[in-house]
Amino acid sequence: MNDRKTSSEKEKLTFEIRQAKKDFTVLSLVGDLDMWTLPQAKEQINQLVNNGKIKIILDLEKMNYIDSSGLGFFIGSLKKLRDSGGDLMLINLNAYIYGIFKLIQLQHIIQTYDSLEEAEKHF
Numbered sequence: 001m002n003d004r005k006t007s008s009e010k011e012k013l014t015f016e017i018r019q020a021k022k023d024f025t026v027l028s029l030v031g032d033l034d035m036w037t038l039p040q041a042k043e044q045i046n047q048l049v050n051n052g053k054i055k056i057i058l059d060l061e062k063m064n065y066i067d068s069s070g071l072g073f074f075i076g077s078l079k080k081l082r083d084s085g086g087d088l089m090l091i092n093l094n095a096y097i098y099g100i101f102k103l104i105q106l107q108h109i110i111q112t113y114d115s116l117e118e119a120e121k122h123f
Helices: 037-048 068-083 096-105 116-119
Strands: 013-019 025-033 055-059 063-066 085-091 111-112
Touching: 013 037, 025 037, 025 068, 037 068, 055 068, 063 096, 063 111, 068 085, 085 116, 111 116
Parallel strands: 025 055, 025 063, 055 085, 085 111
Antiparallel strands: 013 025
């Protein structure tokens, strides 16, 4: 079995950015967050931080898959944003991703909400 992915398979993550209330930026992750797409996700967070966007809501509604490196991305992003004086929230986790979060108790470290409207109540 060949575990190597082709270039097109490695690039299965896209992003959508929009503004929310209280200076929060909503970054939607669309696709898979794994070891192949992790560099793209990190670069997207770095660009936002470099542009002064340090309060970020990650919208995971359109995320299909996550592996352990993707879970590490959330923790690393939270640390980076808090070190910069910002914060990180996650919204719209599907049952699969929320199940993984519960398994490793990540929902106690990173705030998760069912929707953007719910998250905005806690700003």
